[in-house]
Amino acid sequence: xxxxxxxxxxxxxxxxxxxxxxxxxxxxxxxxxxxxxxxxxxxxxxxxxxxxxxxxxxxxxxxxxxxxxxxxxxxxxxxxxxxxxxxxxxxxxxxxxxxxxxxxxxxxxxxx
Numbered sequence: 001x002x003x004x005x006x007x008x009x010x011x012x013x014x015x016x017x018x019x020x021x022x023x024x025x026x027x028x029x030x031x032x033x034x035x036x037x038x039x040x041x042x043x044x045x046x047x048x049x050x051x052x053x054x055x056x057x058x059x060x061x062x063x064x065x066x067x068x069x070x071x072x073x074x075x076x077x078x079x080x081x082x083x084x085x086x087x088x089x090x091x092x093x094x095x096x097x098x099x100x101x102x103x104x105x106x107x108x109x110x111x112x
Contacts, residue, residue, distance in 0.1 A: 055084040
């Protein structure tokens, strides 16, 4: 699931890098997500990577992390990932999925 990774960029950065806007994903808040390996760009090791998370897994992030995720709402993104898909910080994704798996394995009773 973590094969695609994206880097968050501003509109200025996209223009400066001479990247066509139809090759990036734009979110409603004006952020752009560049596929990490598509443009042959070298990003710093400290750059935050984001992963696309589709429904139903995206629902794991809706309550506690809504302010840390970015709705994928551009035409290409909707076609590729479906509605209710989000870009999620890779570290947050790994933590939430790990916690979910731990909780689902530890829950043995039907009423929990």
